[in-house]
Amino acid sequence: MNNKIINKVISLIVAFITAIGLFAGVVNAQADSKTTTEVKKYPLSLDMDIVLKSGDGYIHPGAKNQVAKNIENMWENLPITVEDENGNKIDVKKELQSNFQRFVGNFAIGQKLTITIDTNSILDGYNLSYNADHEYISQASGYSKFTVKYHLDKDNDPMVVRISFGKMNVKFDPKGGNIGSESGTIIKTVKKDNTVDFPANPTKKDLEFGGWYTELPDIEAYRQRNIVGKRYYWDNNSLFSDCNRDWQTYNDTTLDPLYDGVFLLRAQWNARYTFNANGGTFSDGTAKKSEAVQQGKNINILPAPTREDYQFLNWADAAGNTYNPGDTYTLNANTVFTAEWKQIRNTVTFKNGDKTQTVKVETGKAIDTDALTGQSMPKNPTKDGYTFKEWNTSSDGKGKAFTGTTTVDSDLTVYAIFTKNTGSDDGGDNDDNNDSGSVEPDSSDNPELNVGGGSVNNNRTLDGAANGSADGAANGAAANGSSNGLANRSGSAKSRTAGTRSSGVLPNSGADASGVTLASFVSIVFGLFVASCAVINLNSAKHLR
Known part of the structure; x- marks a missing residue:
């Protein structure tokens, strides 16, 4: 009987081992199949364009020694990293191929790659730019970091990402104001990180500076979109490049020609209006209203404030000109409107x-x-x-x-x-x-x-309860516990009468209280002792039984 059981167990073990072997064979076969269908990858290279002079077109070196040595060295040694979707990073080799390109690695079609350029190593006076070859960019963070999706070009050749180095200036026109001691335009060069060092805010008499702007001109494309005259405002955080700024119609081209390497920014001047209620208040409880708006804009004269005992007449400016609520006024300079009143009470x-x-x-x-x-x-x-x-x-x-x-x-x-x-x-x-x-x-x-x-007599003394009489609450006797004794609780209406509280409940004196406390303590100790003895006797009785 035992031999039969042993034989069955051995048979089951053999069958289990056989099944494992078959499963391993299937897995290996699938792995071999995947190996034979591995995704095909293609090379990716980086190329460059560069402007030699601001306002000129870009050139594309096709081999070494076609540009100045400092430009060639910059391109060869510029730190660039490429990162795939899985976080794998490649530091692009600092080595130029015969066609002036830098090889990155091999990638599959459709693979997303993020390219980051260290702008600190760019030559002074240059900045990164985009051009028509950058239409493959799907996402960008400034100019130094952008994402591409790998694809073959129209001739099915491997992908080449072109990086452009431009030169560009920004011209600041204060529009009649002064920038420090300067009254004319100021030109600044776009820096390596595509920013510009803006000048100090200009000043102008009776006006407030409202920022640096560009204004879309009256052209057909903008008329169709109903954006003629739209202003964009620029500051130290703005990024600039020739293809995205100087090659775009941000201003009237008679003022700011395209492709000249200069981008025009103009000072906006605002005029501030102030309505002074002059002793009155507006409906919201305030006494003054003030706001700066673009110079030359029309404003509506505010409704009349109110003032107790006065009738509102009109608003008046510093020159004495008067205005009624609802009038239209063209604001060309800082202007204060003061309410004029007629006192009626x-x-x-x-x-x-x-x-x-x-x-x-x-x-x-x-x-x-x-x-x-x-x-x-x-x-x-x-x-x-x-x-x-x-x-x-x-x-x-x-x-x-x-x-x-x-x-x-x-x-x-x-x-x-x-x-x-x-x-x-x-x-x-x-x-x-x-x-x-x-x-x-x-x-x-x-x-x-x-x-x-009481009453006031001719001697200017006060008779009655306010007088210092013997029976008044203000009598000094009441304060010192005299026979009237309002301050004496034992004799007052609020104190308990004799006999209403049992004298045997709690002792009044300190000695009696101490005696009670000691007696209570002794009683408790004795009770504990008796209880302990009872427990000992009970245990002894159990033991005897």
């Missing part, structure tokens, strides 16, 4: 000592006769020992008297004037002293004159 301030009251009145009219409602002369004030005489434009009573029929043409302040009563010793000797008077002395209008139910 004035304020009369009535002063009686340190007390004041204000009343509105229509400009050119009197308080009693204008059309304003709720605005009337105040009641005549009073003063102990004095009789109110009048309101006067001077605090010493030597100005003009003011009444409800006085015409008001501007804001003003008037003062209460009193005459001392005969036989009165109160109030001092100055008849015009009005410090202690009041405009409305009755208690209903001025609660401070009737404090705590």
